[in-house]
Amino acid sequence: MKLYPWLKKKYKKIILQYLNKKLHHAIIIRSNIYIGSNKLIFFLCKKILCTNSKNLFSCNECQHCKLVESNNYPDLHIINTENHKKTIGIDYFLSFINQVYNTSKLGKKTIVWISKTHCLTEATVNSFLKILEEPPLNTLFFLEYNSFFKLKKTLRSRCIIYDIHPPSQKQGIIWLKKKSNTFSTKNLLISLKLSENSPLLAKKILYSSLWIERKFFFKKVKKSIKKKNLLNLLNYFPNHTKKKVFWIYSLVLDTIKFYYDKDLKLINSDQKKLIKIIQKKNKIKDLYIIINSWKKCFFCLNNIAKVNKKFILLEPLILWENIFHF
Template sequence: MILNDYPWLLLPYQQLADGIIQNRAHHAFLIRYVQGSGEDELIYKLASRLLCQASVNLEPCLNCHSCQLFLSRHHPDFYVISNELGKPSIGIDQVRNISSKIYEKSQQGGNKVIWVKYAASMTEAAANALLKTLEEPPENTYFILSDEHNSNLLPTIRSRCFSYFLPIPTLEQSMEWVKKQHSQPYSDNELACALLLSENAPLSAVALLAPEKWQQRKTFCENLLKLLPENDYWFLADTFEHEQFVERVIWFCALLSDALKAKQRAGRFIVNRDQVPLVRLLATLSNEKINALYDLWLQARRQLLSVTGLNKDLIIYNVLAQSELINCQ
């Protein structure tokens, strides 16, 4: 919770915590973010300040019993609702279980904080159950709902919350921060590429630049260079674990987008700055083929992320076969 390690979070935290000091904090925060921009760190700090029973300043005191419990991750008045392992959504029973507890007196005699992670993944029944609590919140109870900026949350839920978008740092600020996190000798092009692939979210870029992960991306690009001239997308089937396919979709779609930019002579906006030969090769395809490939792979990603019970291998094999058909047209 030391936000000095994440300098771009200092102002957002101040803006959100200012209402706590003035005793006018909204009972429900909706925090939208680009994944990997420090959202968890900010929310933990905000929850810590809401639960602190001694501080009158922006910072939690870190010394009172409530702070000590929070630091040990055992605070009885801090509840987290999130997707259960292996399930794509938050169910109504999870919301009901928390709702039954928050109407009781807080165990530490202070505030209660409920954090709903990936709030848009609530089923409609779960969202409606939460809505009833948001409309008539218990005393000294605060809700923090969080999700990615492009997720869909019921308008009725949004209307009950104070909405806040967590800004990301500039590309230059992010590059300076990322350089300090890695001892690997990455070029500026590679650093910029990792950040742009991560929507300029610094923590996501650092994860992508981990040596093993960065090598996986380079290998994927090398394989594309081999298969494209032969139109042999099936070659990809054995080059990575299928659980990693969603990640490959993001990488491939970024390359396809770059190919369209190259065709429009907009090279300065290219994301994959370290893969210019591959981008140029993709740019030899027609606009229609590039757009068809983009739509095909993106649709597969949506299926894999949102639909349960589908055979993931079949989805992937279908994408590879359809990709070859598109290139044959």
């Protein structure tokens, strides 16, 4: 298993700080989109727990490395959400912390890895803050955190934050091409743009049914415009609803860009025909209203629990159909 090329620099920086005994005991790995933070933390844990290696990476051969690989290292505690829950409750969290205090040590270090920091409940965060004030000896805390979610200032201030970023589009395309050359550069670029430049998410789009589904969905958008019935699109949202809302949002955004400058780089560069149709039939001021309604819809789908999807989708669709110049 290799570390993703765009994470190597950050890995080296953190490990050098650890080797120079300057690494803070609570480390937040922050990103705004999934680009492999879990792999970065895994590599860091393995190196820190390895007993054999003198270079920057773990040896992959000692007993400690093998135990980490097989997820059996007794002093590496990975805290995920509880089964069937979306949160990390205080009792569940403290059961791990008790293990840190009460189990014998295999090596010199203990690591607590919180994989979804945004899922910590308020009570858990408060309890965690007290632990960080007087942390257990020789213990490191790694917190994986997606900056899309809010995080208590007090927790941020007790940790050191390392930001990780997606690679450039050029680097992303090189990496995707190494994985397979089935797709054209144009399609690789579209999938990267749709994934906020995360090569991992772009790969997921390309190699799942999503790529075909996206093309099919845009065909239906075209057809619904032709039939002067945008509400008809409601039938095509049941699966991957959030993704489809994002696709349609990106399509309207492309149309706005196209309005001002036809040479601007579009996200959906394979959908120019459709973008031109939308541009012809919508005033620019209306496009701003439309894009805001899709943005609101996306926000609701992301932030409201048990949301009635149909109801949320109806609003932007009705609004658009009413102001669309068919």
